[in-house]
Amino acid sequence: MVGSLAGVGVGIVAGVIVAFGAQAAVAENSVPELETPPADQSLFGQVEYGSRG
DSSP: OOHHHHHHHHHHHHHHHHHHHHHHHHTOOOOOOOOOOOGGGGGSSSSSSSOOO
């Protein structure tokens, strides 16, 4: 009886950990928005990263 209750407790804890891990993985699956410079200020009219110093 005690062993089965311990198994249920471990299963619940493991399920909660997996659920939070899956939620965190989905939340980090996005591309950040970037500010696009005007075409006349960028090389070949494309997005340029960094500075031209």
